[in-house]
Amino acid sequence: xLEKSNIQRIDFAELxxxxxxISSFKPKNATDWDKxxxxxxxxxxxxxxxxxxVQKVELGNAKTLLDIGCGTGDLSLALADRLEKVxxxxxxxxxxxxxxxxxxxxxxxxxQTLQKSLYDDWSNVPECDILIASRCLEVKDLKNMLExxxxxxxxxxxxxxVGGSFVDEDILNAIDKTITPKPDFxxxxxxxxxxxxxxxxxxxxxxxxxxxxxxxxxxVEKVRWSLGDLDKKDEENLRKFYxxxxxxxxxxxxxxxxxxxxxx
Ligand SMILES: C[S@@+](CC[C@H](N)C(=O)[O-])C[C@H]1O[C@@H](n2cnc3c(N)ncnc32)[C@H](O)[C@@H]1O
Numbered sequence: 001x002l003e004k005s006n007i008q009r010i011d012f013a014e015l016x017x018x019x020x021x022i023s024s025f026k027p028k029n030a031t032d033w034d035k036x037x038x039x040x041x042x043x044x045x046x047x048x049x050x051x052x053x054v055q056k057v058e059l060g061n062a063k064t065l066l067d068i069g070c071g072t073g074d075l076s077l078a079l080a081d082r083l084e085k086v087x088x089x090x091x092x093x094x095x096x097x098x099x100x101x102x103x104x105x106x107x108x109x110x111x112q113t114l115q116k117s118l119y120d121d122w123s124n125v126p127e128c129d130i131l132i133a134s135r136c137l138e139v140k141d142l143k144n145m146l147e148x149x150x151x152x153x154x155x156x157x158x159x160x161x162v163g164g165s166f167v168d169e170d171i172l173n174a175i176d177k178t179i180t181p182k183p184d185f186x187x188x189x190x191x192x193x194x195x196x197x198x199x200x201x202x203x204x205x206x207x208x209x210x211x212x213x214x215x216x217x218x219x220v221e222k223v224r225w226s227l228g229d230l231d232k233k234d235e236e237n238l239r240k241f242y243x244x245x246x247x248x249x250x251x252x253x254x255x256x257x258x259x260x261x262x263x264x
Contacts, residue, residue, distance in 0.1 A: 012190035013143035016183045020140060024179035025166065026140050026228050027138065028118075030091040037094035041072045041102070049206035049257075053134060054078045056202060056259055057157055069118065069136020073111070075100030076132060080108050082240055087126060089114040118145060125152060132157045135206075135257065138182070150197075150264040159183040159204065159253035162256040166226045174235045174241035179227065185258035192262065199262040208253035216242040 018058050044050055053075055060095060063084040067076035070088035072095055080086045080103075088099045088111060096113040118139055131153035137160060139145045164181025172179060208211060211242040213219045216239040223238055224230050232240070 010190075012187055012194055013141070016142045016187040016191060017140065019164075019181070019183040019187070020142075021069065022180050023164070023182035024090065024227060025138075025182045027140075028183075030093070032095035032225075033090075034091035037092060037098050040095075041074075041098045043207075044072060044074045046206055049204060050074055050078060052204040053157075053159065053259065056204070057130070057132065057259075059083070059130065062155070064126070064128040065130045066126065066128040066217075067131065068131065068133045068149060071095050071134075071136070073102055073113075075134055077102055077106060077108065077111065080106070080111060084110060085128075086111045087114055088112070089116050089125065091115065091117040091120075118148075119211065122148060122152065124257060127151075128153050130155050130157070134159045135161070142183070142188060143195070144186075146195065153264060155263055156261065158188070158260045159257040160188050160260060162203065162258055166255075167223065167242065168253075170245070171223060171238070171241065174245075175223075175230070175237045177227070177234070185260070188258070188260065192260075197262050197264075199260045202259040204257050205254040205260045208255045214244075216247075219246065 035058075057079060059079060059082050064086070065076055065079060065083050066089065067073065068085045070076060070090045071092075071105045076086050076088060077099075086108075088096065090096055090099075090113075093115060096115055099111065099113050116122070116125070128231045131149055133149060133156070137158060139144060162185055163180075164184045165179065167179070188200065189201065213222055219242040220230065220235050220238045
């Protein structure tokens with residue numbers, strides 16, 4: 001009999017749930033995301049992220065694609081002319097409005113939006129050849145979600161954040177805040193491994209526009225989006241930090257994403 005190795009005794013699905021529940025990055029609802037739709041719609045079209053993501057998707061003989069947490073739909077729309085049907089699922093009405101507008105501008109009649117949460121019943125979500133889940137799997141229970149999405153496609157493409165924080169260390173230092181990270185991509189890889197799925201892993205980047213702001217007030221709002229409540233002192237320290245240091249930043253920032261694909 002082969003004994004379990006020490007790594008096999010670790011339950012990565014459970015570790016994920018625990019880390020997620022104590023993370024300082026709190027989940028956002030559909031109304032929060034509605035407010036982000038316009039900005040994402042403007043930024044994503046010419047982004048290095050879209051170009052790299054789309055280039056790495058191998059369509060093969062695929063005819064149908066399901067894009068979950070689709071946002072403005074730009075990723076799947078960039079693949080849509082080679083597909084017969086594309087379904088874009090998101091819980092944000094404003095994101096889906098952008099999808100329909102983007103599809104209309106491209107003259108696509110085979111793109112259908114589905115306004116649903118990742119947590120909803122998916123029994124009427126169609127099964128497809130390919131599923132993409134880009135930058136959207138910030139869920140409470142990742143293994144559970146992976147089982148759900150794996151049941152909907154033959155091939156899956158996921159992008160997942162490298163590192164457990166969206167806020168730079170120097171910003172946290174400016175407000176003297178210690179935060180608890182969220183689980184990063186390595187949890188996902190290990191969960192898949194323990195599900196007997198051996199994915200391909202690559203890495204892509206997105207331009208960080210998170211702190212690409214015009215003034216100190218916008219900067220405070222961006223930090224608030226990530227960290228939630230900030231008190232008056234935090235706000236004041238952030239304004240000072242922005243004026244003294246952040247607004248003089250010349251170098252463009254990038255966020256790293258693991259690009260993960262596998263057959264289900
Ligand atoms: C960072 S955006 C990514 C959008 C797009 N996939 C991309 O990479 O450009 C995250 C998207 O996931 C959606 N989302 C987040 N949580 C969700 C949930 N529980 N159910 C459905 N959609 C969700 C948001 O509305 C948003 O459109």
